[in-house]
Amino acid sequence: MNSMTIATPSEDELVGRAREMIPWLRERADACEQARMVSTETIQAFHDAGFFRILQPRRWGGYEMHPNVLNKVLMELGRGCPSSAWNVMVLGVHPFEVGLLDPRCGDELWSQDDTRLVSSSYAPFGTVKAVDGGYVLNGDWLTSSGCDHAHGGAFVGARLFTDDGKLIDYKAFWIEAKDYEIIDDWHVVGLAGTGSKKLRIRDVFIPAYRTHSIINYDQDSHGGLNPLYKMPFLYVFYAAVSSVITGMARGMVDLYVEHMKPRQNISQAVGAATQNPFVKGKLGEAEAKITGAAARILMNTDEAWSYVSRGELVPLDVRVRHFATNMFTGGEVFEAAHMVFKKTATRGVWLNNPMQRQMRDILVGANHITQNQDDIGDLLGGYMLGNPLPAGNQFGARV
Structure with missing residues (x-):
């Protein structure tokens, strides 16, 4: 088109x-x-x-x-x-x-259909071997969300090492849908509807031009004229994950408000649930946490855009701060959602109550690797104190 x-x-x-x-x-x-x-x-x-x-x-x-x-x-x-x-x-x-x-x-x-979609599995579950003109992939790549709709294939991630085990690069490879098998193994506690199934790849050759580095960030990898393609790849991806989880938590607040407005407390001393100070207080606190998380994602992205819109790459210290602070989103909004879910008492646990599904979905979303606040907090604090970044880091810094 x-x-x-x-x-x-x-x-x-x-x-x-x-x-x-x-x-x-x-x-x-x-x-x-x-x-x-x-x-x-x-x-x-x-x-x-x-x-x-x-x-x-x-x-x-x-x-x-x-x-x-x-x-x-x-x-x-x-x-x-x-x-x-x-x-x-x-x-x-x-x-x-x-x-x-x-x-x-x-x-x-x-070229024939500009609506074709592509799924992914970036974790390096499989192996890659460099050969003349490209690479050969082998293995099973887990959790490829939406793969049933991805008629344009998938991006899969794999690490390249030297003979002595030193990391050369961590690359993404675009592979056509005809070159892998979808294995239906997605039986999970939350986000079950994502269809995040396994991709099985056996001895598939990928030309070199169908790859890019996941971890390198420089003019060679992000040198396009349009500002969008100067944005760090992993940052755009991580921020999108944080955004959707924030939306899930906002959905929990929506459901909680609907649930609580008509509810009466068993205790006659309090009466309507809307007058209970704990019901009101937890809702207000949850709203503040979710609003803060959403604002941080949008603010960080706007700051990164201020650089790329001038034709510049995003500086390393800004990238580290953006990556790291966005990765706290899952834990923060899970805490907010759980805070109000707990105030639904027994009613919230019935399978016909959408709040229990929303809570399970947030739980799984917050478990995503892009929301690893424990490790990233240590790394961010160490970087602020002058410690070096680890080799193969996600910030696009060569060390």
């Missing part, structure tokens, strides 16, 4: 479309969880809304927008159906990643 035929909606229009979908997504959330994948109908609705084009290059029909447009969309969608929103997050970030590759990749992926 010629990109000139596509009108780019405004940020407000896209965020408004996401907000309008919340009731519809909530109605479908149970079925999504039971099916263990997002329905084709829901994915099509996301296509129609333009969500997958937000970070897609214009030359292939995309909007090439500020990453906070996607982040704000995710903060709304997560309120309705966390699993569906998670698919938008994963499948919606990868068009940005394609923009970092050799343009031949975008031509091969989108």
Whole structure:
């Protein structure tokens, strides 16, 4: 499709479309969880809304927008159906990643159909061997969210080492859907509807131009003219994960307010639940935590954009601060969601109460590697005190 035929909606229009979908997504959330994948109908609705084009290059029909447009969309969608929103997050970030590759990749992926989606599994579960002209991949890559809808293939991650075991690079490889098998092993306690199944790859050759470094951040890896593609890859991805989890927590607050307004306490001394100081206090505290987490994500992204919009790369100290502080999001909003969930008492645990599903989804989202606040707190504090960054770090710093 010629990109000139596509009108780019405004940020407000896209965020408004996401907000309008919340009731519809909530109605479908149970079925999504039971099916263990997002329905084709829901994915099509996301296509129609333009969500997958937000970070897609214009030359292939995309909007090439500020990453906070996607982040704000995710903060709304997560309120309705966390699993569906998670698919938008994963499948919606990868068009940005394609923009970092050799343009031949975008031509091969989108020349016939610019709506094709790509899933991923970045953890280096499998192995890679450098050969003439490219690499050969082998192994099973776990948790590829939305892979059933990813007719454009997947990005998988693998580490390259020297013969003596020294890390050379940590790369992402774009592999076509015909070159892997989907193994349905996604039986989990939360985010079951994401369809995050295993990809099995056996002796598949990947040309060198279909790869990029996950950990390098320099003019060679992010030297495009458009500011969007100067953004650090992992930062865009991590911020999107934090955004969707924030949306899930906001959805818990929505459900809690609906649940508490008509409720009466057993204790006649208190009466209506809305007058209970603990019910009110926990809600207010949870709202503050979630609002703070959302504001930090958007502020960090805006600060990074202030550099790339001038044609500059984001400085290392800024990248470290952004990565690290965003990684506290999952733990903070889980605490906020659990705070109000606990005040639902027994009513919240019934399987026909959507709050228990929302709580389980937040639990699993907060367990994502991008939300590892324990390790990252130590690293951030050490860096602030002058300690060196570890080799192969996620900040794109060569050490």
